[in-house]
Amino acid sequence: MESWVRKISLHEPSLKDNTGDADRLANALKRDLKTDNPVEIDLQLIRQLPEFIRRWSHQLRCVIFKDRGKYVLAGISDGEGIRPIAGIAVDLGTSRVVVRLINLETNETLAESAFDNPQAAIGPDILVRIHHADTPSGLEELSDLIVRELNRTIKHLCQQGEMETTDIYLIVVSGNTAMTHLFLKLNPHWIIREPYIPAANRLPLIKAAELGISINSTGRLMAFPNIGSYFGGDLISGVLYSGIHLQEETSIMVDVGTNAEVVLGNRHWLIACAGAAGPALEGGVTRMGMMAGAGVIDRVTIDPETHDFQIHTIEEKPPVGICGSGLIDLAANLFSTQMLDIRGKFVASNCGNRLIEKNGIDYLVIVPETESATGKALTISQPDIESLIRSKAAMFSILETISTTVGINLDTLSRFYVAGTFGSFINPASAITIGMLPDLPIESYQPLGNSSLGGATLALTKPSCIDDIDKIRGKITYLELNVNQDFMNRFSAAKFLPHTDPSRFPSVPPR
Numbered sequence: 108m109e110s111w112v113r114k115i116s117l118h119e120p121s122l123k124d125n126t127g128d129a130d131r132l133a134n135a136l137k138r139d140l141k142t143d144n145p146v147e148i149d150l151q152l153i154r155q156l157p158e159f160i161r162r163w164s165h166q167l168r169c170v171i172f173k174d175r176g177k178y179v180l181a182g183i184s185d186g187e188g189i190r191p192i193a194g195i196a197v198d199l200g201t202s203r204v205v206v207r208l209i210n211l212e213t214n215e216t217l218a219e220s221a222f223d224n225p226q227a228a229i230g231p232d233i234l235v236r237i238h239h240a241d242t243p244s245g246l247e248e249l250s251d252l253i254v255r256e257l258n259r260t261i262k263h264l265c266q267q268g269e270m271e272t273t274d275i276y277l278i279v280v281s282g283n284t285a286m287t288h289l290f291l292k293l294n295p296h297w298i299i300r301e302p303y304i305p306a307a308n309r310l311p312l313i314k315a316a317e318l319g320i321s322i323n324s325t326g327r328l329m330a331f332p333n334i335g336s337y338f339g340g341d342l343i344s345g346v347l348y349s350g351i352h353l354q355e356e357t358s359i360m361v362d363v364g365t366n367a368e369v370v371l372g373n374r375h376w377l378i379a380c381a382g383a384a385g386p387a388l389e390g391g392v393t394r395m396g397m398m399a400g401a402g403v404i405d406r407v408t409i410d411p412e413t414h415d416f417q418i419h420t421i422e423e424k425p426p427v428g429i430c431g432s433g434l435i436d437l438a439a440n441l442f443s444t445q446m447l448d449i450r451g452k453f454v455a456s457n458c459g460n461r462l463i464e465k466n467g468i469d470y471l472v473i474v475p476e477t478e479s480a481t482g483k484a485l486t487i488s489q490p491d492i493e494s495l496i497r498s499k500a501a502m503f504s505i506l507e508t509i510s511t512t513v514g515i516n517l518d519t520l521s522r523f524y525v526a527g528t529f530g531s532f533i534n535p536a537s538a539i540t541i542g543m544l545p546d547l548p549i550e551s552y553q554p555l556g557n558s559s560l561g562g563a564t565l566a567l568t569k570p571s572c573i574d575d576i577d578k579i580r581g582k583i584t585y586l587e588l589n590v591n592q593d594f595m596n597r598f599s600a601a602k603f604l605p606h607t608d609p610s611r612f613p614s615v616p617p618r
Contacts, residue, residue: 108570111172111181111277112192112212113139117165128156136169136178145177149314152180152325159183168192170211170276172327173573174312181327182276193217193268193275195261195322196563198341199253199282199290200224201233201364202398205560206257208264211277214568217268220260225252226289233285237295249289251319258321275322278315281331281563283339291318291330303336309580329566332576334583337381342368343579344562347572349524349555352377352579357515358522359506361544362558363431363529367502370583371509377579378513380586382505382594397428398528402480404433404473405532409440414459416473425480429473429487432532437473437487438495439537442604446471449604449618451496453489499543500601506545507601508594509586517545526558539614542605546612 115135120126126134133146140146148156160167166186171178184190192212198205205221226249230236240246265272280290284305288295291313293306309332315322331340342362351358351372359371368381397403402424408417418433420426429437441447446457453469455462461472463486474485510517523544525533535552538544544552555561565572588594605612 148180194277194567197280198560218264276326278328279563279566281344281559284333298336308333341559345558348558348561360524362526377582399430402427404429407436439540504597526555530554
Protein backbone atom coordinates (compact mmCIF):
# COMPACT_ATOMS: atom_id res chain seq x y z
CA MET A 108 0.00 0.00 0.00
CA GLU A 109 1.26 3.42 -0.96
CA SER A 110 -1.66 5.37 0.45
CA TRP A 111 -4.45 5.14 3.01
CA VAL A 112 -6.83 6.32 0.26
CA ARG A 113 -8.28 3.50 -1.84
CA LYS A 114 -10.33 4.02 -5.01
CA ILE A 115 -13.20 1.53 -5.04
CA SER A 116 -15.72 0.75 -7.81
CA LEU A 117 -18.74 -1.09 -6.44
CA HIS A 118 -20.92 -3.37 -8.53
CA GLU A 119 -24.48 -2.17 -8.63
CA PRO A 120 -26.87 -4.34 -6.61
CA SER A 121 -29.50 -6.48 -8.34
CA LEU A 122 -32.20 -8.98 -7.52
CA LYS A 123 -29.52 -11.65 -7.83
CA ASP A 124 -27.11 -9.75 -5.56
CA ASN A 125 -28.89 -8.14 -2.64
CA THR A 126 -25.81 -7.77 -0.41
CA GLY A 127 -26.12 -4.75 1.90
CA ASP A 128 -24.23 -1.59 0.99
CA ALA A 129 -21.87 -1.72 3.96
CA ASP A 130 -21.12 -5.41 3.42
CA ARG A 131 -20.45 -4.86 -0.30
CA LEU A 132 -18.08 -2.02 0.49
CA ALA A 133 -16.25 -3.98 3.20
CA ASN A 134 -15.82 -6.95 0.85
CA ALA A 135 -14.58 -4.71 -1.96
CA LEU A 136 -12.04 -3.11 0.36
CA LYS A 137 -10.77 -6.51 1.52
CA ARG A 138 -10.27 -7.55 -2.10
CA ASP A 139 -8.49 -4.29 -2.87
CA LEU A 140 -6.27 -4.63 0.22
CA LYS A 141 -5.68 -8.34 -0.46
CA THR A 142 -6.42 -9.12 3.18
CA ASP A 143 -8.56 -11.40 5.28
CA ASN A 144 -8.46 -8.90 8.14
CA PRO A 145 -11.83 -7.38 9.00
CA VAL A 146 -12.85 -3.94 7.72
CA GLU A 147 -14.81 -1.98 10.33
CA ILE A 148 -17.46 0.55 9.28
CA ASP A 149 -19.14 2.39 12.13
CA LEU A 150 -22.83 3.23 12.40
CA GLN A 151 -22.45 6.88 11.38
CA LEU A 152 -20.87 5.91 8.06
CA ILE A 153 -23.35 3.07 7.47
CA ARG A 154 -26.15 5.63 7.77
CA GLN A 155 -24.49 7.76 5.06
CA LEU A 156 -23.53 4.97 2.66
CA PRO A 157 -26.80 4.37 0.75
CA GLU A 158 -27.11 7.99 -0.32
CA PHE A 159 -23.42 8.56 -1.04
CA ILE A 160 -22.91 5.34 -3.02
CA ARG A 161 -25.74 6.20 -5.38
CA ARG A 162 -24.97 9.91 -5.58
CA TRP A 163 -21.41 9.06 -6.64
CA SER A 164 -22.47 6.32 -9.10
CA HIS A 165 -20.77 3.60 -7.03
CA GLN A 166 -17.33 5.26 -7.45
CA LEU A 167 -15.76 5.96 -4.06
CA ARG A 168 -12.53 7.13 -2.49
CA CYS A 169 -12.26 5.38 0.85
CA VAL A 170 -9.97 6.55 3.67
CA ILE A 171 -8.88 3.62 5.82
CA PHE A 172 -6.45 3.12 8.67
CA LYS A 173 -5.07 -0.02 10.29
CA ASP A 174 -5.79 -0.59 13.96
CA ARG A 175 -4.88 -3.73 15.94
CA GLY A 176 -5.16 -6.18 13.09
CA LYS A 177 -8.24 -4.67 11.48
CA TYR A 178 -8.88 -1.89 8.98
CA VAL A 179 -11.14 1.00 9.99
CA LEU A 180 -13.02 3.09 7.44
CA ALA A 181 -12.38 6.72 8.43
CA GLY A 182 -14.41 8.34 5.67
CA ILE A 183 -15.60 8.24 2.07
CA SER A 184 -15.58 10.77 -0.74
CA ASP A 185 -16.64 11.02 -4.38
CA GLY A 186 -14.46 8.71 -6.46
CA GLU A 187 -14.51 11.15 -9.37
CA GLY A 188 -14.57 14.29 -7.25
CA ILE A 189 -11.98 17.02 -6.90
CA ARG A 190 -12.16 17.54 -3.13
CA PRO A 191 -8.77 16.84 -1.54
CA ILE A 192 -8.36 14.13 1.09
CA ALA A 193 -5.96 15.19 3.81
CA GLY A 194 -4.41 14.19 7.10
CA ILE A 195 -2.72 15.98 9.98
CA ALA A 196 0.55 15.02 11.70
CA VAL A 197 1.08 16.51 15.17
CA ASP A 198 4.20 16.72 17.32
CA LEU A 199 2.64 17.28 20.75
CA GLY A 200 5.53 18.82 22.66
CA THR A 201 5.61 20.04 26.24
CA SER A 202 6.71 23.51 25.12
CA ARG A 203 5.81 23.60 21.43
CA VAL A 204 3.23 21.89 19.21
CA VAL A 205 3.97 21.46 15.50
CA VAL A 206 1.19 20.66 13.01
CA ARG A 207 1.65 19.44 9.42
CA LEU A 208 -1.09 19.19 6.75
CA ILE A 209 -0.61 16.33 4.27
CA ASN A 210 -2.40 15.29 1.08
CA LEU A 211 -3.17 11.62 1.73
CA GLU A 212 -3.44 10.75 -1.95
CA THR A 213 -0.10 12.22 -3.05
CA ASN A 214 1.67 12.21 0.37
CA GLU A 215 2.64 15.84 -0.29
CA THR A 216 3.08 18.24 2.62
CA LEU A 217 0.68 21.11 1.95
CA ALA A 218 1.36 23.40 4.91
CA GLU A 219 2.91 23.46 8.36
CA SER A 220 2.56 25.61 11.45
CA ALA A 221 3.42 25.60 15.15
CA PHE A 222 2.24 27.17 18.38
CA ASP A 223 3.49 27.45 21.94
CA ASN A 224 1.80 24.86 24.13
CA PRO A 225 -1.01 26.82 25.84
CA GLN A 226 -0.80 24.48 28.86
CA ALA A 227 2.27 26.51 29.86
CA ALA A 228 -0.22 29.02 31.31
CA ILE A 229 -1.05 26.34 33.91
CA GLY A 230 2.55 25.37 34.49
CA PRO A 231 5.82 25.32 32.55
CA ASP A 232 6.59 21.70 33.37
CA ILE A 233 4.78 18.39 33.28
CA LEU A 234 4.67 17.90 37.06
CA VAL A 235 2.69 21.09 37.64
CA ARG A 236 0.23 20.15 34.90
CA ILE A 237 -0.27 16.64 36.25
CA HIS A 238 -0.99 18.03 39.73
CA HIS A 239 -3.43 20.50 38.14
CA ALA A 240 -5.17 17.56 36.44
CA ASP A 241 -6.07 16.30 39.94
CA THR A 242 -8.13 19.43 40.65
CA PRO A 243 -11.84 19.65 39.75
CA SER A 244 -12.15 20.06 35.96
CA GLY A 245 -8.36 20.39 35.75
CA LEU A 246 -7.88 17.55 33.28
CA GLU A 247 -10.65 18.86 31.01
CA GLU A 248 -9.12 22.34 31.12
CA LEU A 249 -5.68 21.08 30.10
CA SER A 250 -7.09 19.04 27.22
CA ASP A 251 -9.35 21.85 26.03
CA LEU A 252 -6.40 24.28 25.88
CA ILE A 253 -4.66 22.04 23.35
CA VAL A 254 -7.81 21.16 21.38
CA ARG A 255 -8.84 24.81 20.95
CA GLU A 256 -5.43 25.86 19.68
CA LEU A 257 -5.15 22.75 17.51
CA ASN A 258 -8.52 23.53 15.90
CA ARG A 259 -7.46 27.11 15.24
CA THR A 260 -4.22 25.93 13.64
CA ILE A 261 -5.95 23.27 11.52
CA LYS A 262 -8.36 25.88 10.21
CA HIS A 263 -5.47 28.19 9.36
CA LEU A 264 -3.58 25.39 7.55
CA CYS A 265 -6.70 24.49 5.56
CA GLN A 266 -7.03 28.10 4.44
CA GLN A 267 -3.43 27.95 3.24
CA GLY A 268 -4.13 24.69 1.42
CA GLU A 269 -7.40 26.02 -0.05
CA MET A 270 -9.52 23.28 1.50
CA GLU A 271 -12.09 22.76 4.24
CA THR A 272 -11.52 21.15 7.63
CA THR A 273 -14.03 18.49 6.55
CA ASP A 274 -11.46 17.38 3.94
CA ILE A 275 -9.30 16.03 6.80
CA TYR A 276 -9.95 12.40 7.72
CA LEU A 277 -6.89 11.25 9.72
CA ILE A 278 -4.80 12.74 12.54
CA VAL A 279 -1.66 11.13 13.96
CA VAL A 280 -0.35 12.53 17.25
CA SER A 281 3.13 11.92 18.65
CA GLY A 282 3.87 13.04 22.21
CA ASN A 283 5.40 11.89 25.45
CA THR A 284 3.34 9.79 27.84
CA ALA A 285 2.22 12.67 30.03
CA MET A 286 1.31 14.99 27.15
CA THR A 287 -0.68 12.20 25.47
CA HIS A 288 -2.60 11.57 28.69
CA LEU A 289 -3.40 15.24 29.18
CA PHE A 290 -4.50 15.61 25.57
CA LEU A 291 -6.77 12.54 25.59
CA LYS A 292 -8.15 13.24 29.10
CA LEU A 293 -6.56 10.11 30.55
CA ASN A 294 -5.90 10.27 34.28
CA PRO A 295 -2.14 10.98 34.64
CA HIS A 296 -2.13 10.72 38.45
CA TRP A 297 -0.19 7.45 38.67
CA ILE A 298 2.40 8.34 36.03
CA ILE A 299 4.45 10.24 38.63
CA ARG A 300 3.78 7.95 41.59
CA GLU A 301 5.51 4.67 42.28
CA PRO A 302 5.34 2.26 40.50
CA TYR A 303 4.69 4.87 37.73
CA ILE A 304 1.86 3.29 35.76
CA PRO A 305 0.17 5.01 32.78
CA ALA A 306 -3.58 4.68 32.25
CA ALA A 307 -2.72 2.94 28.97
CA ASN A 308 0.32 2.35 26.81
CA ARG A 309 -1.49 1.48 23.60
CA LEU A 310 -4.74 3.16 22.62
CA PRO A 311 -7.39 2.26 20.05
CA LEU A 312 -8.14 4.44 17.06
CA ILE A 313 -10.25 7.34 18.33
CA LYS A 314 -13.01 9.33 16.63
CA ALA A 315 -11.58 12.84 16.48
CA ALA A 316 -15.04 14.33 17.10
CA GLU A 317 -15.10 12.73 20.56
CA LEU A 318 -12.20 14.99 21.51
CA GLY A 319 -13.83 18.07 19.98
CA ILE A 320 -11.39 18.21 17.07
CA SER A 321 -12.93 19.93 14.06
CA ILE A 322 -12.24 17.70 11.08
CA ASN A 323 -14.54 15.40 9.08
CA SER A 324 -17.17 14.02 11.46
CA THR A 325 -16.08 10.42 10.76
CA GLY A 326 -12.33 11.18 10.93
CA ARG A 327 -10.04 9.17 13.17
CA LEU A 328 -7.09 9.99 15.44
CA MET A 329 -4.16 7.73 16.26
CA ALA A 330 -1.86 8.48 19.19
CA PHE A 331 1.55 6.83 19.14
CA PRO A 332 1.80 4.20 21.90
CA ASN A 333 4.08 4.49 24.91
CA ILE A 334 6.52 2.04 26.47
CA GLY A 335 5.91 3.41 29.96
CA SER A 336 5.65 6.59 32.00
CA TYR A 337 9.05 7.90 30.95
CA PHE A 338 9.34 6.53 27.43
CA GLY A 339 6.58 7.97 25.30
CA GLY A 340 5.16 7.80 21.83
CA ASP A 341 7.40 10.63 20.64
CA LEU A 342 10.42 8.36 21.13
CA ILE A 343 8.80 5.45 19.29
CA SER A 344 7.96 7.93 16.55
CA GLY A 345 11.60 9.04 16.53
CA VAL A 346 12.87 5.48 16.20
CA LEU A 347 10.45 4.92 13.32
CA TYR A 348 11.72 8.05 11.58
CA SER A 349 15.41 7.28 12.14
CA GLY A 350 15.12 3.77 10.73
CA ILE A 351 17.37 2.30 13.43
CA HIS A 352 14.95 -0.60 13.77
CA LEU A 353 15.55 -1.60 10.13
CA GLN A 354 19.36 -1.44 10.07
CA GLU A 355 21.76 -4.36 10.43
CA GLU A 356 24.46 -2.23 12.03
CA THR A 357 24.06 -0.83 15.53
CA SER A 358 23.26 2.88 15.83
CA ILE A 359 22.22 5.27 18.57
CA MET A 360 19.63 8.04 18.68
CA VAL A 361 19.52 10.87 21.23
CA ASP A 362 16.70 13.36 21.75
CA VAL A 363 17.48 16.12 24.24
CA GLY A 364 14.66 18.18 25.68
CA THR A 365 13.56 18.30 29.28
CA ASN A 366 15.21 14.87 29.51
CA ALA A 367 17.86 13.18 27.42
CA GLU A 368 16.24 10.12 25.87
CA VAL A 369 18.45 7.53 24.21
CA VAL A 370 17.77 4.50 22.02
CA LEU A 371 20.54 2.07 21.00
CA GLY A 372 20.14 -0.92 18.71
CA ASN A 373 19.48 -2.37 15.29
CA ARG A 374 16.92 -4.51 13.45
CA HIS A 375 17.33 -7.34 15.98
CA TRP A 376 17.12 -5.49 19.31
CA LEU A 377 16.64 -2.06 20.89
CA ILE A 378 17.48 -0.77 24.35
CA ALA A 379 16.40 2.62 25.69
CA CYS A 380 16.76 4.85 28.72
CA ALA A 381 16.10 8.43 29.79
CA GLY A 382 17.67 10.80 32.27
CA ALA A 383 17.61 14.42 33.39
CA ALA A 384 20.22 16.00 31.13
CA GLY A 385 18.31 18.78 29.43
CA PRO A 386 17.13 21.56 31.81
CA ALA A 387 20.30 23.66 31.59
CA LEU A 388 20.07 23.51 27.81
CA GLU A 389 16.39 24.53 27.60
CA GLY A 390 16.71 27.65 29.71
CA GLY A 391 15.55 25.97 32.91
CA VAL A 392 18.72 26.82 34.85
CA THR A 393 20.90 29.33 32.97
CA ARG A 394 19.56 32.83 33.56
CA MET A 395 20.02 34.01 29.97
CA GLY A 396 19.08 30.61 28.54
CA MET A 397 15.92 30.22 26.47
CA MET A 398 14.33 28.20 23.70
CA ALA A 399 15.55 28.81 20.14
CA GLY A 400 13.92 31.87 18.54
CA ALA A 401 14.65 35.20 16.87
CA GLY A 402 17.57 37.00 18.52
CA VAL A 403 18.68 33.95 20.50
CA ILE A 404 22.40 33.18 20.34
CA ASP A 405 22.89 29.82 18.59
CA ARG A 406 26.60 29.92 17.74
CA VAL A 407 29.64 31.32 19.53
CA THR A 408 33.34 31.42 18.65
CA ILE A 409 36.17 33.01 20.65
CA ASP A 410 39.44 34.15 19.09
CA PRO A 411 42.20 32.14 20.82
CA GLU A 412 44.65 35.10 20.70
CA THR A 413 42.49 38.14 21.47
CA HIS A 414 39.59 36.38 23.28
CA ASP A 415 37.20 38.47 21.21
CA PHE A 416 33.70 36.93 20.98
CA GLN A 417 31.96 36.31 17.66
CA ILE A 418 28.27 35.71 18.21
CA HIS A 419 25.56 34.60 15.79
CA THR A 420 21.87 34.97 16.59
CA ILE A 421 18.86 33.30 14.99
CA GLU A 422 17.52 35.53 12.19
CA GLU A 423 20.55 37.76 12.95
CA LYS A 424 18.52 39.87 15.37
CA PRO A 425 20.07 41.73 18.33
CA PRO A 426 20.82 39.17 21.08
CA VAL A 427 18.20 38.49 23.76
CA GLY A 428 19.57 35.26 25.26
CA ILE A 429 21.20 31.95 24.41
CA CYS A 430 19.85 28.50 23.50
CA GLY A 431 21.35 25.06 24.09
CA SER A 432 23.56 24.95 21.00
CA GLY A 433 24.94 28.40 21.75
CA LEU A 434 25.59 27.45 25.36
CA ILE A 435 27.54 24.34 24.31
CA ASP A 436 29.54 26.40 21.79
CA LEU A 437 30.25 28.98 24.46
CA ALA A 438 31.50 26.43 27.02
CA ALA A 439 33.63 24.65 24.40
CA ASN A 440 35.27 27.90 23.31
CA LEU A 441 35.81 29.08 26.90
CA PHE A 442 37.56 25.79 27.63
CA SER A 443 39.61 25.79 24.41
CA THR A 444 40.84 29.35 25.10
CA GLN A 445 41.61 28.45 28.74
CA MET A 446 39.04 30.86 30.11
CA LEU A 447 37.64 27.78 31.88
CA ASP A 448 39.77 25.13 33.58
CA ILE A 449 39.09 21.38 33.61
CA ARG A 450 36.78 21.81 36.64
CA GLY A 451 34.69 24.34 34.74
CA LYS A 452 35.93 27.24 36.88
CA PHE A 453 36.56 30.68 35.37
CA VAL A 454 40.28 31.46 35.00
CA ALA A 455 40.39 35.10 36.03
CA SER A 456 43.74 35.85 34.40
CA ASN A 457 42.40 34.74 31.00
CA CYS A 458 38.92 36.28 31.28
CA GLY A 459 40.14 39.86 31.60
CA ASN A 460 37.58 42.60 32.24
CA ARG A 461 34.74 40.36 31.03
CA LEU A 462 34.75 38.69 34.46
CA ILE A 463 32.75 40.58 37.06
CA GLU A 464 31.58 39.76 40.57
CA LYS A 465 28.11 40.29 42.04
CA ASN A 466 27.24 39.28 45.59
CA GLY A 467 30.21 36.95 45.75
CA ILE A 468 29.36 35.17 42.45
CA ASP A 469 31.52 35.38 39.33
CA TYR A 470 29.81 36.34 36.05
CA LEU A 471 31.27 36.44 32.56
CA VAL A 472 29.88 39.12 30.23
CA ILE A 473 28.98 37.54 26.89
CA VAL A 474 27.17 40.53 25.36
CA PRO A 475 27.59 44.03 26.85
CA GLU A 476 24.47 46.04 27.57
CA THR A 477 25.18 48.36 24.63
CA GLU A 478 24.82 45.43 22.18
CA SER A 479 22.01 43.55 23.90
CA ALA A 480 18.40 43.81 22.75
CA THR A 481 17.31 43.70 26.40
CA GLY A 482 19.27 46.81 27.41
CA LYS A 483 21.10 44.67 29.97
CA ALA A 484 24.34 42.76 29.67
CA LEU A 485 23.94 39.06 28.88
CA THR A 486 26.07 37.14 31.35
CA ILE A 487 26.78 33.59 32.39
CA SER A 488 27.53 32.84 36.03
CA GLN A 489 29.77 30.26 37.66
CA PRO A 490 26.66 28.37 38.90
CA ASP A 491 25.33 28.41 35.31
CA ILE A 492 28.53 26.74 34.08
CA GLU A 493 28.30 24.17 36.87
CA SER A 494 24.72 23.42 35.87
CA LEU A 495 25.80 22.90 32.26
CA ILE A 496 28.60 20.57 33.38
CA ARG A 497 26.11 18.48 35.35
CA SER A 498 23.91 18.26 32.27
CA LYS A 499 26.76 17.28 29.97
CA ALA A 500 28.04 14.77 32.55
CA ALA A 501 24.59 13.21 32.77
CA MET A 502 24.37 13.03 28.97
CA PHE A 503 27.70 11.28 28.54
CA SER A 504 27.04 8.97 31.50
CA ILE A 505 23.69 7.94 30.01
CA LEU A 506 25.41 7.11 26.71
CA GLU A 507 28.18 5.14 28.41
CA THR A 508 25.81 3.25 30.67
CA ILE A 509 23.45 2.13 27.92
CA SER A 510 26.29 1.08 25.62
CA THR A 511 28.27 -0.88 28.23
CA THR A 512 25.07 -2.62 29.35
CA VAL A 513 25.02 -4.41 25.99
CA GLY A 514 28.82 -4.70 25.68
CA ILE A 515 29.34 -2.03 23.01
CA ASN A 516 31.96 0.72 22.95
CA LEU A 517 30.65 4.10 21.88
CA ASP A 518 33.61 4.61 19.55
CA THR A 519 32.51 1.62 17.44
CA LEU A 520 29.19 3.23 16.42
CA SER A 521 29.01 4.30 12.78
CA ARG A 522 25.85 6.41 13.11
CA PHE A 523 24.87 8.76 15.89
CA TYR A 524 21.46 10.34 15.29
CA VAL A 525 20.68 13.56 17.15
CA ALA A 526 16.99 14.49 17.15
CA GLY A 527 14.92 17.59 17.83
CA THR A 528 15.94 21.24 17.94
CA PHE A 529 19.05 20.15 19.82
CA GLY A 530 20.10 18.00 16.87
CA SER A 531 19.31 20.69 14.30
CA PHE A 532 21.51 23.37 15.85
CA ILE A 533 24.21 21.63 17.88
CA ASN A 534 27.83 21.67 16.70
CA PRO A 535 29.04 18.11 17.46
CA ALA A 536 32.65 19.31 17.70
CA SER A 537 31.70 21.63 20.57
CA ALA A 538 29.75 18.90 22.34
CA ILE A 539 32.78 16.60 22.02
CA THR A 540 35.12 19.32 23.36
CA ILE A 541 33.19 19.59 26.64
CA GLY A 542 32.70 15.82 26.90
CA MET A 543 28.98 15.77 26.26
CA LEU A 544 29.02 13.47 23.22
CA PRO A 545 31.57 10.72 22.46
CA ASP A 546 34.66 11.50 20.41
CA LEU A 547 33.44 10.05 17.10
CA PRO A 548 34.21 11.31 13.58
CA ILE A 549 32.06 14.37 12.94
CA GLU A 550 30.48 12.74 9.86
CA SER A 551 28.99 10.00 12.05
CA TYR A 552 26.71 12.58 13.69
CA GLN A 553 23.49 12.93 11.73
CA PRO A 554 20.80 15.49 12.70
CA LEU A 555 17.24 14.19 12.41
CA GLY A 556 15.35 17.43 12.96
CA ASN A 557 11.87 16.95 14.39
CA SER A 558 11.84 13.14 14.50
CA SER A 559 8.56 13.08 16.45
CA LEU A 560 6.80 14.95 13.64
CA GLY A 561 8.70 12.89 11.08
CA GLY A 562 7.43 9.64 12.55
CA ALA A 563 3.85 10.94 12.66
CA THR A 564 4.19 11.92 9.01
CA LEU A 565 5.43 8.44 8.09
CA ALA A 566 2.37 6.89 9.76
CA LEU A 567 0.19 8.96 7.41
CA THR A 568 2.22 8.55 4.23
CA LYS A 569 3.62 5.02 4.49
CA PRO A 570 0.96 2.53 5.63
CA SER A 571 3.48 -0.27 6.27
CA CYS A 572 4.90 1.82 9.14
CA ILE A 573 1.84 1.03 11.27
CA ASP A 574 3.05 -2.56 11.63
CA ASP A 575 6.56 -1.26 12.34
CA ILE A 576 5.29 0.71 15.33
CA ASP A 577 4.22 -2.43 17.16
CA LYS A 578 7.44 -4.19 16.17
CA ILE A 579 9.47 -1.32 17.65
CA ARG A 580 7.47 -1.52 20.90
CA GLY A 581 8.08 -5.25 21.08
CA LYS A 582 11.84 -4.92 20.59
CA ILE A 583 12.57 -2.19 23.14
CA THR A 584 14.04 -3.04 26.53
CA TYR A 585 13.91 -0.13 28.94
CA LEU A 586 16.91 0.46 31.23
CA GLU A 587 16.07 2.17 34.53
CA LEU A 588 18.85 4.60 35.50
CA ASN A 589 17.46 5.73 38.86
CA VAL A 590 18.71 2.57 40.55
CA ASN A 591 21.81 2.07 38.39
CA GLN A 592 24.99 2.46 40.47
CA ASP A 593 27.22 2.31 37.37
CA PHE A 594 25.47 5.42 36.06
CA MET A 595 26.14 7.33 39.29
CA ASN A 596 29.83 6.36 39.25
CA ARG A 597 30.19 7.46 35.63
CA PHE A 598 28.35 10.70 36.37
CA SER A 599 30.91 11.66 39.03
CA ALA A 600 33.80 10.95 36.66
CA ALA A 601 32.26 12.99 33.85
CA LYS A 602 31.91 16.24 35.81
CA PHE A 603 35.16 17.58 34.38
CA LEU A 604 36.10 19.08 30.99
CA PRO A 605 36.09 16.98 28.97
CA HIS A 606 36.40 14.07 31.47
CA THR A 607 38.60 12.80 34.30
CA ASP A 608 40.00 10.37 31.71
CA PRO A 609 41.12 12.58 28.79
CA SER A 610 42.06 9.50 26.74
CA ARG A 611 38.34 9.11 26.02
CA PHE A 612 38.52 12.36 24.02
CA PRO A 613 41.67 12.10 21.89
CA SER A 614 40.63 14.91 19.53
CA VAL A 615 40.48 17.41 22.41
CA PRO A 616 43.93 19.00 22.97
CA PRO A 617 45.30 18.13 26.46
CA ARG A 618 45.42 20.83 29.10
